[in-house]
Amino acid sequence: MLNKNSLILLVLAVALILIGLVMPYWFSFLVTVALGKGLVVLGLVILMRAGLVSFGQGLYYCAGAYAVGAFSHFVETDNVILLLAVAMLAGLVISSVVGLLLSRYRDIFFAMFSMAFSMILYGVLVKSAELGSSDGFNVTSPSLFGFAPEVNGGSILSYWVAIILAFVFGAIIWRYFKSPMGVAGEAIRENEIRVEYLGVSVQKVIYIKYIMAAVLASTGGAITAMTVGHIDPEMAYWTTSGEFVFIALMAGTGHVAAPLLGAVIFELLRSFAFQVSPYTWQMILGITLLAIIIFLPKGLWSLKDKLMKGAKS
């Protein structure tokens, strides 16, 4: 039996899926790409709540995208379920290995090591002629067992998949944040020594969180690859990872909805900034982030708490 909140979320998800049928294609495209990035940022938030900032989520974003690209190309399938599963598996396998090392490091060392691994992948892809070198390669549009409806001039399937995944992962992570394992992140951020003396391995908890973040990032990469239809090594470049950190700081870590909404706001802001000032759009983004850090240090999501407090008083 669904409770009230679950019912509201379900209705909202169905509404967003239906809105996609009347939405202009450019907007559903923007929302889909944003939600792909939002999932990456959601994973980043899992790490940030444990006091860790990764500048290398591009590694998994890119790995997920290339897993989709390579699998669809070599196995010749466009099945969205299969492609998503392969992308998640890629994130899971790589992070299971890399996480063994990274879970031992904290602070700037964790940030730099994570960036280093993403740059290694970037370097490998740039030198891989079979995978298109620095140009990358095109990815076929996905279908669900041959079902790939076109609405307003473009495929709507990726948008629907992104909405469903955002809600499913959002609900899972929301529940997770309230669980002992989820709260262990905050405990670790606050005091690792006490966590160890309470009988729990800090390294193991961080390792699990790292893998979860990686699977989310590779799923985000898969959504992006299927939507954009093209992948290239820039997805692993450190500036891409920096963009995820940017969104996380802008949105805040207070709620699972924050990174997803933050990513949509970020994409809208970037589109707007690019239209207003094609050569200095980064400046507009920079000024926006600066203003948010100064006036809302806990991110845009904290605005909701402030507004609710204001309404109560």
Next chain:
Amino acid sequence: MTALLETRDLAKSFGAVTAAADINVKINAGEIVGVIGSNGAGKTTFINMVTGYMKPTSGDILFDGKNIIGRKPREVMRKGMCRSFQVAQLFPELTVLENILIAQAMAESKTLSFFSALHTNKREQNARALLDDYEILEYVDEVVSTLPQGVRKLLDIAMAMISQPKVLLLDEPTSGVAIEDKFDLMTTVMAAVKKSGAAVLFVEHDMDVIARYSTRLLAFYDGRILADGPTKEVLRDENVQTLVIGHHLDMDELEGTANA
């Protein structure tokens, strides 16, 4: 009778500096043991070694008859030996209740649940009962970083006691606590700990506190145990007064405090 905790020829060196040597101690169930010594005498090194925070250079540590050398703090904790710290080790930006709930969940199982809620009615009831035992229930919804030092110390000890250990080690439980509050704090702690029947080792600088609450005393000097015996006897020892305490103790006055 097999001792609950036993150390055999325990030693720790940092290069040429010997922090602890020839430490042979047996702690039995239910004992309340005070530990004294000047700064650098080896008290905290001793606690750090037996709780797995620091690996000894040589020697053995037997807990419940089993050697626990090389065990990590979390493994030592799971075996039944917990500790509090000189500087309370808490989760400062969380509330008192959240601190206790996390400690409970972690004490229940080393494999943390992914989907069951941390905050359950049962855990909250237990948390409130525990906080009541330590007389800090009124702070249940306060953020820890805003609390006075004495309350933080009590919370630190309460969190250490959540798993109902067989041995509790308290590293300077009254340090940073106002003089007038020291006895209240120790009385609260000892009453709460007594319920569990755990053996207690507590490091302390205040001889009035030592005289009142410990039945046995270990005096550390220069990394070694200078004296080990009933508290009053050790405090009367000339060597202990000269080398450890640093001045002559008025035993009549001390006994008066102890019986107060």
